[in-house]
Amino acid sequence: MWVVATAGHVDHGKSTLVRALTGMEPDRWAEERRRGMTIDLGFAWTALPSGGTVAFVDVPGHERFVPNMLAGVGPVPAALLVVAADEGWMPQSAEHLAALHALGVSYGLLAVTRADLADPGPVLAQARDRIAATCLGAVEAVPVSAVTGAGLPELRAALDRLVARLPAPALDAPVRLWVDRAFTIRGSGTVVTGTLGGGRLAAGDQLELADTGEPVRVRGLHRLGAARDRVDAVARVAVNLRNVPRDRLRRGDALLTPGRFGRTDLLDVRIAGDAAADLPATLTLHVGSAAVPARVRPLGPDTARLRLAHPLPLLIGDRALLRDPGRRHVSGGVTVLDVAPPPLDRRGAAAARARVLAGLDGRPDLAGELRRRALVRRDALTRMGVPATAAPVAGDWLADPEHWRDLAARLAAEAARYAAAHPLEPGVPVDVLRHRLDLPDRALVEALVRPPLRLADGRVTASAQGALPAPVARAVARIRAEYGGRPFQAPEAYRLAEIGLGPREIGAAVRAGALLRLAENVVLLPGAVDDAARVLARLPQPFTLSAARQALDTTRRVAVPLLELLDRRGVTRRLPDDARTVVAPPGP
Secondary structure, X not given: OEEEEEEOOOOOOHHHHHHHHHOOOOOOOHHHHXXXXXXXXXXXXXXXOOOOEEEEEEOOOOHHHHHHHHHHHOOOOEEEEEEEOOOOOOHHHHHHHHHHHHOOOOEEEEEEEOOOOOOHHHHHHHHHHHHHOOOOOOOEEEEOOOOOOOOHHHHHHHHHHHHHHOOOOOOOOOOEEEOOEEEEEOOOEEEEEEEEOOOEEEOOOEEEEOOOOOEEEEEEEEEOOEEEOEEEOOEEEEEEEEOOOHHHOOOOOEEEOOOOOOOEEEEEEEEEEOOHHHXXXXXXXXXXXXXXXXXXXXXXXXXXXXXXXXXXXXXXXXXXXXXXXXXXXXXXXXXXXXXXXXXXXXXXXXXXXXXXXXXXXXXXXXXXXXXXXXXXXXXXXXHHOOOOOOOOOEOOEEEOHHHHHHHHHHHHHHHHHHHHHOOOOOXXXXXXXXXXXXXXXXXXXXXXXXXXXXXXXXXXXXXXOOOOOHHHHHHHHHHHHHHOOOOOOOOOHHHHHHOOOOHHHHHHHHHOOOOEEEEOOEEEOOOHHHHHHHHHHOOOOOEOHHHHHHHHOOOHHHHHHHHHHHHHOOOEEEOOOOOEEEOOOOOO
């Protein structure tokens, strides 16, 4: 199935032509048929000579209903331009063509209607020249009369050739179904219609509403008037939603694959059309079936920042249109360059941003996005439309490789700076580093730790400790001088304080390997454990706590925690009667 939108001036026979091709009435409302003009979107379909099916989105041609026309054309890949032979090129012919060009529609066909009322040749030549100057390029043209039937077979064949050139839809793409109608059917509930441009829909699928993000469930699907279990792009589709009130949905909303789209009201764009500096402060942005007021801030000659009246589910590379409704003028086509742009709150930021945007083309670029954003979550990139194929550096964080290397060097420097300023602390807290490096997540700090740095107890420190501060080193030297000959005697707490070893100083000395802490305020010189093991190995085995205390010439205050440490290290084993035996004596 293929979908084609009509385009052209009011009363040039678009609906009549669709009716002649399909045998269906595209005008849905009695008011449309009474007035003889299309007011809202109509839909009809027919089989082509090749056996395929083409569905038409029939759009209004009157200047007052251009927003309705844009809602129908926005999601559609190809257009059938209609110009009447007896009237020729008209204002809405030009505006509709400008809209197709702005939206980047590059597949089309020209039908010159009412060929039974006037010679179609001059109009055909004029229209083809105008169309050729747009992105549609050289299009096939067919004179036709819906009244006599002349040219209808040729038009059908031309439609077959047109749809054969259309690119294959991306069936694995996420669904973004722009809603162009929402209504209620008794016994079924809320139904929305739209053009499925990519992906697949199936009964039972869970989607989310773009406006609110709330989950919705697909109750049923209709395609070409028949119920379907599954619908593949490209297709006109009606979606019956389960337990969703009609007032939750309106034209311009969208049904989305969960987790694949963000909602943004701020975007940077490239404009093809009027110069950015000449744009009014407020225009209307048309994308998909949505029409949203937008405040315009020019940045470069053809780039601008748009602030939308309400968020839309946009991706990098999306095509849209800016229109001035007051002047009924298409200001230009829009290519979305960034859906999560940085703030412009510093002097010179706008000019710097314009230079960045000048190098962007709207194609998702993972390396470029990482370079510009430095650090970004994988999920955020996915919601921008950027394939996040790089390996995370921590959790779901992706990083620009050069920025990541710079962060590692800065972390090492900050850790050294902190150690110099706080020599008695066991390293720099992770949160301090996170703030100093301006990182959004503790996990990033932890992932940056590389030897000789190490992470322990929420702090980053060097694995090989540096020299002790001079006062602490002098105090440890006094301990060594006083107790070197009595290795199992521990200084009392008052003595430690007298020589300048408080809790922080003791902690620094223990971390540096200059002292061994057995318990609170019980410290020995670092070789005491091996020396004790050798002494105990010479005792008759097993031995008691009392025998150990006497052999070591120490007090119970030292002997108990020293033996417990030997137990933990596997040097001694405690027996059921509280005696011990040496099981792994140290070497000489």
